[in-house]
Amino acid sequence: MDSFGYYVPAAALWICFAVKLPDLRRAWRDPLVRSVCVVIAVGGAGFFFAAPPTIAAVNDISGIPNASSLLVYIIISGFSAACLLLIVHWRGGSTEHVRRVSRCWLLGYTLVVAVLVVLFGLGDAPVERRTDFDTYYASAPYIGEMIMLYLMAHMTAALVTTVMCWRWALQVHGWLRAGLWILCVGWLLNLSFSGLKLAAVAAHRGGRDWDVLSTTFSPLLSAMAAPFAIVGFLLPLVGPWAVATGRTLATYVQLGPLWNELRGASPGTSLAAPIRWYASPQVHLTRREAGIQDGLSLVRPQLDDDVRAGAQSAAEAAGVTCPEAVLIGQAAMIRAASRATHEGRTRAPRVPGESAVPTARAALIGVSRALRNLPVVATVGTDPAAPSRPAVRHVEDGEKSPT
Template sequence: MRSSDYYVPSAFLALVFVAKLPALVRGRNNPLIRSVCALVATAGLCFFFGAPPTISAVNELTGIPNVSGPLVYMIMGVFDCSCLVLIVNWRGGPPDRVRRRTRQWIAVYAVATVALPVLFFLGEAPEERLRDLDTYYATTPYIREMIVLYLGAHLLSATVTTVLCLRWARHVGGWLRAGLTVLVCGFVLNWAFGATKLTAVVAAWLGGDLSALSTGAAPPVAAVGALVTAVGFLLPLVGPGLDDQATAWTSYRRLAPLWRLLRTTPGEVGGPAGESWWASPRTRRTVRETLIHDRLLTLGPRLDDGVRRRARELAAAEGASARDAEAAGLAAMVRAAVADAGTGTAEPEPAASLGWGVSAGAAALTAAVRPGNGGLVPLARAVGRSEPAGGGTGRAGVRRPPPVRSAR
């Protein structure tokens, strides 16, 4: 692999870690957040310290040949432990059992991580090897045990996390299941990395030479596996936000017919913020909903409940459902009010009032589209269906109301 093949994943994971820092500061006592950050950080450090230029620099700086080997293996041990701890805390369960399993895995990997440098300094590895330390010293006492220990710890973590994710994925859905599925792929790649390395080491024990597996095949598999694993952990975190933005964008687009009708009314103001190209879908939807509510409020005195009732009865007679018929009636009433406002006539006094000067038509519209009940989208859909198409009839078969308000 080229040096960039190590440093590019390391830089990507560093960006992910920086993005998670605010969450770590806010939830520093949350083991789940700590585990996510530890996993991302150690994965990035593995790539950074595993790059040949970094290996050479660390060896030269310390004056100890191959000391980068146990350093990288220790970081890998922390990464493997972080994966296990994260899955245990993420899956949840009785707090006592979660804490007990977390401590057990931390204890196991703490012992293995501490043993790695001890075994390295007990052995002898005088010749610097930047890429093939595993296979070159595969038969050297103590160095051999160090290599087997780090590969065994890595394979154990990859196996256990894969099994746990597979079992968990059967009982959940949505973004969590998608994240677990991606995680399984990442952990399988991590397992493949360890198995490839171990195969090359065993071949060296038997007198063969499969070092190309260790130096050529294993590193790319590890790079892809780490990135896939990071994506798998991030999907359940960012997925709901993506869903929310997609829902907001869909609602924003569905409100377009109603917005086109209302913004053509003389005296209409506002709207640039909702149409700004840099605004998020949620902001666009909120601004459009606010402007629509404001404009409907100004139309209140012109809303004729008689138009609404007649259009609703006509739609119901033509086979529309109760909900669609009510939306068709409201759409007809709003169209009539917009047409009346377009004539420039003064606002009439409401003939049918429910008190405090509120007309029956305004009260019906307010009840249907009050903020939070999602009534604007059905109204916008009905307005779109009642738009002129080849005459005075909308696509739903409901006749367009007259351009002026009916007599009260």
Template sequence: MNGQDYYIPAVAMSIALAVKLPALRHNWRDPLLRSVVALLTLAAAVFTFAAPPTIGAVNRWTGVPNISAPLVYCLITAFSASCLVLVVNWRGGPPEQTRRVSQRWILGYGLVIVALVVLFALGDAPVERLRDLDTHYANTPFIREMIALYLAAHNVAALVMVAMCWRWSLQVRGWLRAGLMIIVAGYLFNLSYDATKMTAVVARWAGHDLDFLSTYVAPPLASLGALVSAIGFVLPLVCQRLSDNWEIWTTYRRLGWLWQEVRIAAPAGTPSVQMAWWSAAELRVIQRESDIHDGFLHLGPYFDRHLREDAYELALAEGAGEETARAVADAAMVAAAVQARTADPEGRVIHAGEENTGDAVEGPRDLLRISHALRHSPVVQAVRQRAALSGSGLS
């Protein structure tokens, strides 16, 4: 693999990190968000510093041959720990238990990182090796132990990740399960990376030469495993966000029928709230619900509870369920009130102080059902037609 094969994944991870950083700035106490940012940061660092051109540059800048080796091994070890911590926080549970387990993984892999640095300092690796240090120094005291330690730590993390994600995937559904299965697939590539690396190193211990496994086969497996795993981590978060946004925009659109119906109730001269096109969907829904409730307040003097009760009984008689019948009754009352308000342009009823809002329409729990009934219920259509012709509803 050349430098480009490392730098492209590093850039991809950096872009994902840049997208996440603003959220961390506003919610830095969120352990899951911190775990995601740590993972993306370490993944980008691993790919950047493991690239042969970067390895050579770091060695030259420091003046220490092969100093990049413990640096890359420490980054890989820290990345392994970040994956474990992310899954622990992602899976959730009692906060104290989650924090305790995360701290154990961080402490354990922190000790491994310290040991890697100490072993490199005790060893002797004077000849720079950009691609095959693992096998070239496989029999060198202390360097040998450093190589074996980082491979063992990486292998333990991969095995634990596969086990945790597989067990968790059996308990969940949807995008989360798909993401966990993708993570498992990615870590199977990581296990293959460990197997090929260790095979080449053990072959050196036994006096054989299988260096090509470490030099040419293992790196592509590591890159592929990291990219696949990253997709598994990101997919549920992105898809859940898209799904949530779709539901919010659907709610906004479905509320439109009721919103359009009650707009007539606004007093003359009332300014219309105009939201910027970039306003969040959540804010738009809140504003639309607020407008609807304001409309209910202005329509209150025109609400006819007897009409509502008649519409409710008729909806039940036609086979509607309890919740649907209540929504149809509320919608019929709103439709009749709108017709009555239209027939009273000077607002004589309002000016007479005949306020009768009460709890006629029972809050946001029914807004979507009421909106749907306004558009689709035959009972509501009949009430609207009768109110338009005679100024009254069901009789």
């Protein structure tokens, strides 16, 4: 795998880390937030420092041949520990249990890192190897043991994390379950990464050349695991937000025709307070709903129940279902009142009852759809002298009707 295959996953992970930084600043005391950020940041560091150009630079700066290999092993061990801690904090449980398990994993991988440093210091690796350090020094005293230790530590974390995610996924539902299944795939790929490297190292110790497993296939599996890890960790957090945001935006768009109709009643009047374009979708929706209520208050003196009843009766006569006909009647009444207000007409309409004026969000959406989709509404209000019998045409097959 060329350098591009290392730097792209590193950049992707660090971009995700940058996105999570505001959450870290707001809740840096939350161990779950810290764990997520550490996993993402350290995962990116693992890819960055494993790239051959970075390996060469670290070796040159340190003046120690293959010092970068030790650094990569330490980063990978830290990544393994961070993933285990993340799963422990994410799943939760009693505070004492979470602390005890977290301390055990943290202590264990701290010891692994310390032993890696000691073994590297005791060993001798004078020839710089940028891509095949694992197999080249597989049989070297102390260095070979260091390689085996880091691979076993990584495999342990991958296996334990996969099992924990698998068991947890069987107990939950929704976005969390989907994220856990994706994490299982990612950690199985990580397990395959260390498994292939371990097989290549063992083969080298036995006098066979399986280096391609370590130098070619295992980096590819690691690069494939990165997006699964990103999606698996972020999906349970982003998924519900994305669905809620999508629904909010859909509602905002659906209310557009009604808002525009009421805004046209008095162009000089601002319906609800203006907001900045970068405000959240929920803020935009709240302001649009407030604007609609302001508009209804503005045209209320011109609301005529005769218009509503006439449009509803005409719609029912045209074969429209009763709920749809009710929405058509309300839409016709609001459009007639909006036009009368805009034109400055003053008359004494028959005031509708409270139940005839839509207030709930679902009813407002239905009225908005009626304003946009049904031509019957467009004919209402053009003749103030006889507004009660608008023309109605049947809804053809395949044509939208309000729901």
